[in-house]
Amino acid sequence: MPPIVEIAGLYKSFGETQVLRGVDLNVEPGEVIAIIGRSGSGKSTLLRCINGLERFDSGAILIKNKQIDHDSAAAMRELRQQVGMIFQSFNLFPHLNVGRNIMLAPKLVKKRAAQQGEEQARALLARVGLEEKFDAMPDRLSGGQQQRVAIARALAMEPAVLLCDEITSALDPELVGEVLRVVESLARDGMTLMMVTHEIGFARKIADRLIFMHQGKVHEMGPPEELFANPRTPELRQFLSSLHS
Amino acid sequence: MVEFTLWDILRNLLLAARWTVGLSLVAFIGGGLVGFALLIARLTPSRGARRLVSFYVQLFQGTPLLIQLFLAYFGLALFGIQTSAWTAAALALTAYTSAFLSEIWFGCVASVPRGQWEAARSLALTFGEQLRHVILPQALNIAIPPTVGFLVQVIKGTALASVIGFVELTKAGGMITNATFRPFTVYAAVALIYFALCYPISLTARALERTLHAAHR
Numbered sequence A: 001m002p003p004i005v006e007i008a009g010l011y012k013s014f015g016e017t018q019v020l021r022g023v024d025l026n027v028e029p030g031e032v033i034a035i036i037g038r039s040g041s042g043k044s045t046l047l048r049c050i051n052g053l054e055r056f057d058s059g060a061i062l063i064k065n066k067q068i069d070h071d072s073a074a075a076m077r078e079l080r081q082q083v084g085m086i087f088q089s090f091n092l093f094p095h096l097n098v099g100r101n102i103m104l105a106p107k108l109v110k111k112r113a114a115q116q117g118e119e120q121a122r123a124l125l126a127r128v129g130l131e132e133k134f135d136a137m138p139d140r141l142s143g144g145q146q147q148r149v150a151i152a153r154a155l156a157m158e159p160a161v162l163l164c165d166e167i168t169s170a171l172d173p174e175l176v177g178e179v180l181r182v183v184e185s186l187a188r189d190g191m192t193l194m195m196v197t198h199e200i201g202f203a204r205k206i207a208d209r210l211i212f213m214h215q216g217k218v219h220e221m222g223p224p225e226e227l228f229a230n231p232r233t234p235e236l237r238q239f240l241s242s243l244h245s
Numbered sequence B: 001m002v003e004f005t006l007w008d009i010l011r012n013l014l015l016a017a018r019w020t021v022g023l024s025l026v027a028f029i030g031g032g033l034v035g036f037a038l039l040i041a042r043l044t045p046s047r048g049a050r051r052l053v054s055f056y057v058q059l060f061q062g063t064p065l066l067i068q069l070f071l072a073y074f075g076l077a078l079f080g081i082q083t084s085a086w087t088a089a090a091l092a093l094t095a096y097t098s099a100f101l102s103e104i105w106f107g108c109v110a111s112v113p114r115g116q117w118e119a120a121r122s123l124a125l126t127f128g129e130q131l132r133h134v135i136l137p138q139a140l141n142i143a144i145p146p147t148v149g150f151l152v153q154v155i156k157g158t159a160l161a162s163v164i165g166f167v168e169l170t171k172a173g174g175m176i177t178n179a180t181f182r183p184f185t186v187y188a189a190v191a192l193i194y195f196a197l198c199y200p201i202s203l204t205a206r207a208l209e210r211t212l213h214a215a216h217r
Helices: A043-050 A073-082 A098-109 A114-127 A143-155 A173-188 A200-206 A224-229 A234-244 B006-043 B047-061 B065-078 B085-110 B114-122 B127-164 B169-180 B183-216
Strands: A005-014 A017-027 A032-037 A058-063 A083-086 A161-165 A192-196 A209-214 A217-222
Touching: A005 A043, A017 A043, A017 A217, A032 A043, A032 A200, A043 A058, A043 A161, A043 A192, A073 A083, A083 A143, A083 B114, A098 A114, A098 A143, A098 B127, A114 A143, A143 A173, A173 A192, A173 A200, A200 A224, A209 A224, A209 A234, A217 A224, A217 A234, B006 B047, B006 B085, B006 B127, B006 B169, B006 B183, B047 B085, B065 B085, B065 B127, B085 B127, B114 B127, B127 B169, B127 B183, B169 B183
Parallel strands: A032 A192, A032 A209, A083 A161, A161 A192
Antiparallel strands: A005 A017, A005 A058, A209 A217
């Protein structure tokens, strides 16, 4: 099977600051990828480039063999149906209840019928353990619950890849587990995942491949056990030791 | 000499107040429509459109309404377009209102967190869908109090149309004063009528704000 995401020679600057400096990366279907690295190493920017929230300066990103083209609105709409995104700050729509948060995009983009949309939304809520919250407003939910709704909302579009941008960083420590369990179940079900995370233990547990980003490049990558056991570069060694202290 | 009763004064003022209300409505509906179009133009990614709207807004915010009225009345005549005081006043007030409303609404849209746009975009919604289903409903809540507050400004602003000879409440007050020589009585009545128009609107604004806020909880 061809890679689901292909990234080649990706460069991106914000003004003078070079954030991505030649990223090359392929992601296979069903693969779970954890991206780690210091803040400012370009992890989040990389994810945001993959679903077109951020334009890149040069290089290419292909999703299922289709190139990202910011100048074609239709192509971007097509692309974003393939790539789901979950944000650090949840970004649920505060004026819509949980059910309508989930049903909005399928209704508008995929023209899904109301009843079918509701069935799907209820099924997805059950999957993230929130079946009783269909009618709740987002601000009535805890952070962990909101993030699980955000996951359900992204899944409703049936994406081929799910991008998770530090999705537990805004959560109280006791709520992190419930969100990670959902992500873990997605991984088990064969979802292709790319997650930027600070939960190193979790990354180690579920990732097929760990990517260490440093100064805008993929500095090291490989199976988690291998990277943890013998980091090849001093930068990764230093990063890992800084986590334990 | 004819004696004017208080009722005579009041009745004539009330008749003239219809024009104040009419002019306010035209300004507000026209200004609202144009202002909304300007808002959308300002939100599109096109830099040219954004600059143009910005300039328009600055122009009308940076000049007195009185001068805008003069320019509409005398300026159009220069181009050979004969305008009545009513048309000139309606045009000037519409333009003035549209500039302020688009500015107010733009601020409301800008106060919706960026993450809302990004979430909507990442769900493959088009720009129009993002606006209609995600951004504008949230901006609306924020927009109601300042919008209604500005409506009150517009109603009071129509008084300036008297200087180009448009007979609305203020102009009528002047004319009646000239006939009755009772300026205090007349202008007190004028003030009361303005207050009677504006106060309920302020009250409505507050009530609306509360219900919207409550619906949101």
